[in-house]
Amino acid sequence: MTRFIFITGGVVSSLGKGLASAALGALLQARGFKVRLRKLDPYLNVDPGTMSPFQHGEVYVTEDGAETDLDLGHYERFTRVASRRSDNVTTGQIYSKILAKERRGDYLGATVQVIPHVTDAIKEFVRGDIADEDFIICEIGGTVGDIEGLPFFEAIRQLGNELGRDRSLFMHLTLVPYISTAGELKTKPTQHSVKELQSLGIQPDILVCRSEMPLGRDERRKLALFCNLREQAVIQALDVDTIYAVPRAYHEEGIDQEVCHHFGLETPAPDLQRWDEVCNAIRNPDGEVTIGVVGKYTSLIDAYKSLAEALAHGGLANRVRVGVRWLDAEIFEKPGYVAELENVHGILVPGGFGERGTEGMIAAAQFARDRKVPYFGICLGMQMAVIEAARHLADLPAAGSTEFGPTDQPVVGLMTEWLRGNEVERRSTEGDLGGTMRLGAYPAKLTPGSQVQEIYGAERISERHRHRYEVNINYKERLETTGLLFSGLSPDGVLPEIVELPGHPWYMGVQFHPELRSRPFEPHPLFTSFVRAALEQSRLM
Structure with a gap:
C-alpha cells in the first residue's frame, strides 16, 4: 500500500522544503521503506528549460530527458532514486494537457473548469507512474497563500479525503523568526500560515519550524495549541553546517518517528552511520584545494547547485575540503585579469548559453593549458576549450560557434539530427527553444588507453546531456594533429563527447553534465579524479 506525504511551505519562500523532503525520504529509506519524491x-512555464538561471537557478535533467526543478537534484543525491519525467509537473504542463484535450473534444462539450478538471489532472499526476513504492513524498512549490498555488492545494486536499488518514499525511514547513532586539522567538507568523492552510481545508499533521534559535517548551506548546497539533508533531529545524547533516538533525527531532506514528508503523530505528561518516569527512578534512569556476551565472550559486555538490563529493573521495572561487567569465575578457587564476589549483568552466563571457572562458582554457593547471570543461566549457585549441594550436584563427553568429570556421555548430537508441531525432533553427535540446542520458564509447577510459574503468558509459550545439566532427583530424585527443564519441562516431590533452596533468572537456550523477556516497569518477589532480597541483605551488 502506497502512502502519500504532502509537504507545503508558509511565511516565506526558500525555507528548504526540497531539503526537508529529501532528508525525510532518506530517513524513511534508512528504515527500510521504498520511497519516491515528486x-x-x-x-x-511548461518547465524551467527556458527560464533564466538568475531567476530559477539550475535546471536539473533526468535520465529520461525532462528539464526539471533543482530540488529533484536534492532528491536524487539524498535517496539515490533516479527521478523521472513523471516526478515534476508545472501548472503550464497541466493546462497544456487540459487545453489539448479540450481542442480534441475529449470533454464532450462540457465547460472546462479548475474544479474538477485542473484538480483531477493534478491528482492524476500525483497518483500516476507508481510501482511498489511505500511512500510518495510530494513537495508543493511556492508558499501557502500564493494565488497560483490554489489548484494544487485544492487537489491535495481532495486526495487527503480520498486516501484517508491511513494513507495521507500533511507536513507544513514555516519560519519562526527570532527578534534579536526583543530576545524572543515569534510564533505568530507560523500561526497565521497554518490558519491560511486550514482555510483551504488542510490540517497539517506535522509542523516543521525553521529558526535561528532553538524552540523552547513554551513555543512548542503554543504552536501545538494554536495549530491543532500534538506537541511531539512540532519539529524544530535549526541551521546546520552542511546539508548532509540534515537527515541526522531531523531524526534527532523525531520527524521520521512522527511519520511512522501517524501511519501506525513499527520499524527499527534508522542506521545513519553513512551520513555521519560523510559529515565527519566534511568537518575533518586532511587538506584543502581551491577550484576556480569561470562561469556566466556566478552571481547566483543556485545556478550551479549540482556542480557545487559534485565538487564537494570529489573532495569527500579525496578527504579534502574543496573551496570554490566563483569567477564571472566576463572579467577575463579584460587584459591582465587572467592573473585572478594564479592561485587556484584547478579551473572548471561549466555549461551555459549565449555568447556573453565566452571569450573569458576561452582565456581561462588557454591559461590552464599553458600553465599546466588542471582544467575541466563541461558542455559549453568543452566547446570553448576546443575553440581555444583550434585558434591557438590548429591555425584556425576564426574558429567559433554558430551559436554566436555566422563564422567561416564553425568548430562548434547546431545539431539538426542525432540518434536516440534506434530512432533519429531532428531539430530546426526555427523550432521552439523549450524542450528541443539533446536531453537526458546518451551512451558514449571511450578510447581504450585514454585518460578518461582509465578514470571510468570502462569503455562504454552513459551520461546526461543538455545542449543544442556540438563540436563539429569535421575538425577532428585537424585538431588531433595538435595533440588534442577525442577520447569519447557517440556510438555512431558522429558526435564528440569527450576531449583530453595527453601530456597535460589533467585537461578534459565533456559535452555532458557529469555533476547530475554525483552522489555523496558515490562521487562521480570525473570529479574525484579532477579534485585529486587539483590536490597534486596544490603540492607543487
Whole structure:
C-alpha cells in the first residue's frame, strides 16, 4: 500500500522544503521503506528549460530527458532514486494537457473548469507512474497563500479525503523568526500560515519550524495549541553546517518517528552511520584545494547547485575540503585579469548559453593549458576549450560557434539530427527553444588507453546531456594533429563527447553534465579524479 506525504511551505519562500523532503525520504529509506519524491510547481512555464538561471537557478535533467526543478537534484543525491519525467509537473504542463484535450473534444462539450478538471489532472499526476513504492513524498512549490498555488492545494486536499488518514499525511514547513532586539522567538507568523492552510481545508499533521534559535517548551506548546497539533508533531529545524547533516538533525527531532506514528508503523530505528561518516569527512578534512569556476551565472550559486555538490563529493573521495572561487567569465575578457587564476589549483568552466563571457572562458582554457593547471570543461566549457585549441594550436584563427553568429570556421555548430537508441531525432533553427535540446542520458564509447577510459574503468558509459550545439566532427583530424585527443564519441562516431590533452596533468572537456550523477556516497569518477589532480597541483605551488 502506497502512502502519500504532502509537504507545503508558509511565511516565506526558500525555507528548504526540497531539503526537508529529501532528508525525510532518506530517513524513511534508512528504515527500510521504498520511497519516491515528486515536485509540483505552480508556475505557468511548461518547465524551467527556458527560464533564466538568475531567476530559477539550475535546471536539473533526468535520465529520461525532462528539464526539471533543482530540488529533484536534492532528491536524487539524498535517496539515490533516479527521478523521472513523471516526478515534476508545472501548472503550464497541466493546462497544456487540459487545453489539448479540450481542442480534441475529449470533454464532450462540457465547460472546462479548475474544479474538477485542473484538480483531477493534478491528482492524476500525483497518483500516476507508481510501482511498489511505500511512500510518495510530494513537495508543493511556492508558499501557502500564493494565488497560483490554489489548484494544487485544492487537489491535495481532495486526495487527503480520498486516501484517508491511513494513507495521507500533511507536513507544513514555516519560519519562526527570532527578534534579536526583543530576545524572543515569534510564533505568530507560523500561526497565521497554518490558519491560511486550514482555510483551504488542510490540517497539517506535522509542523516543521525553521529558526535561528532553538524552540523552547513554551513555543512548542503554543504552536501545538494554536495549530491543532500534538506537541511531539512540532519539529524544530535549526541551521546546520552542511546539508548532509540534515537527515541526522531531523531524526534527532523525531520527524521520521512522527511519520511512522501517524501511519501506525513499527520499524527499527534508522542506521545513519553513512551520513555521519560523510559529515565527519566534511568537518575533518586532511587538506584543502581551491577550484576556480569561470562561469556566466556566478552571481547566483543556485545556478550551479549540482556542480557545487559534485565538487564537494570529489573532495569527500579525496578527504579534502574543496573551496570554490566563483569567477564571472566576463572579467577575463579584460587584459591582465587572467592573473585572478594564479592561485587556484584547478579551473572548471561549466555549461551555459549565449555568447556573453565566452571569450573569458576561452582565456581561462588557454591559461590552464599553458600553465599546466588542471582544467575541466563541461558542455559549453568543452566547446570553448576546443575553440581555444583550434585558434591557438590548429591555425584556425576564426574558429567559433554558430551559436554566436555566422563564422567561416564553425568548430562548434547546431545539431539538426542525432540518434536516440534506434530512432533519429531532428531539430530546426526555427523550432521552439523549450524542450528541443539533446536531453537526458546518451551512451558514449571511450578510447581504450585514454585518460578518461582509465578514470571510468570502462569503455562504454552513459551520461546526461543538455545542449543544442556540438563540436563539429569535421575538425577532428585537424585538431588531433595538435595533440588534442577525442577520447569519447557517440556510438555512431558522429558526435564528440569527450576531449583530453595527453601530456597535460589533467585537461578534459565533456559535452555532458557529469555533476547530475554525483552522489555523496558515490562521487562521480570525473570529479574525484579532477579534485585529486587539483590536490597534486596544490603540492607543487
